Amino acid sequence: MQVKLLPTPEQASALEATLTACNEAATWVSSIAYEHGVMRNFGLRKLAYPQIRARWGLGAQAAQHVIKKTSDAYATLKANLRAGNLGKPGSKRYRKATGKPITFRPEGAQPYDDRMLSWQIAERRVSIWTLAGRIKDVRFTASVEQLATLALHRRGESDLVCRDGMWFLMAICEVPEQALNTEPADFLGIDLGIVNIATTSDGEILAGRRLNRIRARERTLRTKLQRKNTPSTRRRLKKRRRKEVRRARDINHKIAKHVVAEAERTGRGIALEDLRGIRERVRLGKPQRATVHSWAFAQLGGFIAYKARKAGVPVVHVDPAYTSRTCAECGHIDKANRVNQAWFACRSCGFVDHADRNGSRNIRARAWELWRRRAQSTAPASPRDPGARLDASAVPPPVTPAVQALRSSER
Incomplete structure (x- = not known):
């Protein structure tokens, strides 16, 4: 639960000094950990x-949290090293991650427990x-729903965060x-997409074009401001800088809330595509890259998943392969079935429908089949070759105590 504080200038100064000291101490501890391999x-x-x-x-509690x-x-x-998220051992990215101690930004978040922070909700x-x-009287603002959630369900630590002076x-x-x-x-x-963010098997199209127009306008404006590069444009x-992210997050929250409420009302489960690794599998031209990489499908899937757990609605992830080419009526698979981005026309039975709605019906059918067979998922594993060899000319990373400690669990 994110709660906005409303400190006075004196209180804000004290909070800033505390956050800076905690992060400086954390950076120093990180250097000690790296040096000794502990x-x-x-x-x-x-x-x-x-x-x-x-x-x-x-204080004692602050030092322990640092x-x-x-x-x-x-x-x-x-x-992340074990999962291969930072490249293979010897790669430039791997060496960059393990070649120096972790550092913390002066405004990085700092955890507070109930001994350091008490709430008068x-x-x-x-x-x-x-x-x-x-400081005993720092004001905060929250909605009625947030206050009720804090009073009933708050547990454990809270993180103090400074963002853009707030x-x-x-x-x-x-x-x-x-x-x-x-x-x-x-x-x-x-069915998750870029033009239409989400399309349900009931035929409902949620958001899409308006958000894409806003993103294109923001990108154009950023380009102009960066090219001008004056103090006012930098301000x-x-x-x-976070306006587009906040807007996309808000839209994803609204879509997820609507989808879960509809599934709960009708007693149905939710079927989603497993799109992991899609950016690595798809080859795109330069004009399309910004659009695809700003596609927050993982965030939307995460929002739907946790809201569904809260409501008791089952969620099944299915393999998305050929869902856009398969006819939802007769099951015929053909690349030519997809006439264009918007329309689907089956070459076998002549069935015509909106392409995203046809895909969402295929996703629904696969999820229902999985549920009947009590299977978990048909989604393919993430494309990774753990047995791949390093190039002979690759320079191995320096074997420091920190690297030894990080690799110890992998041996």
Whole structure:
């Protein structure tokens, strides 16, 4: 739950000094961890805890959270290396990730537990620890629904975040899930696309063209401002840099909420395509790359998945192969069936329909078949060759204590 703080200038100054000190300490702990090859929480406490408290004046809980944040950052790096997300050992990207300690931005998020942060939800106030002492009357703003969720479901830590001069608290809330509907009446197929963000098997087309026009206008404006490159244009670019992301996120939230509500109302499950790796599989011309890489299909899928769990609606992911070429009426597969982006015309039975609606019906049918067979998914594995050999001319990464520690779990 994101809650916006409304600190006074004096309170904001204290929060900024605290956040900067915590992130400077985390960067120093990271250098110690890299030098000694110790990334675990308790090992780092022995090496860094007294120095953190003496050098930066952090409290006991703040110092422990700084160490834990550093340890978690290296754990995330290790997981990404193991999954191959940062390239193969010896590649330029791999060496860049493992060749130096992790650093933290001065405005990076800092976790707070209940000993450092207390909520007065009814008064819309928080009491928060800072280097200047505990500030007991920091105001925050929230809707009625947010206040109710905080009061009923807030658990554990909250992260203090500074973004574009605004202050936020990210509070962890554990909302209980409803019992899963194990006997859905049918499935609601969702075809995800760029022109039409989502098309349901009921024939409903959700968003699409308007968002794409806005994105094209934003890209054109950014190009003009970057080419001009004056102080005023740089200020304007900085002000608008997250506008498109916020708009796309808001639209995805609305689409996900509508889809889940419709499935819950009709007693159906939700069928989605598994589009992992699609950007690597598809070859595009330069004018199309910006459009495809701004396509937030994974975000929309994630929103639908967690809202569905909350509502008890089952979600099934299916293999999207040939869903756009297969006739939903007779099952005939032919590349020529797809007349253009918008229309589908079967060369066998003559069935004509909107192309995205035809694809969503195929997705629905595959999900229903999977559910009847109690299978999990027919989606292909992510395209990765773990047995591929490195080029003989590749320079191996330096074997530092940090690299040894990161590789230890892979041996």
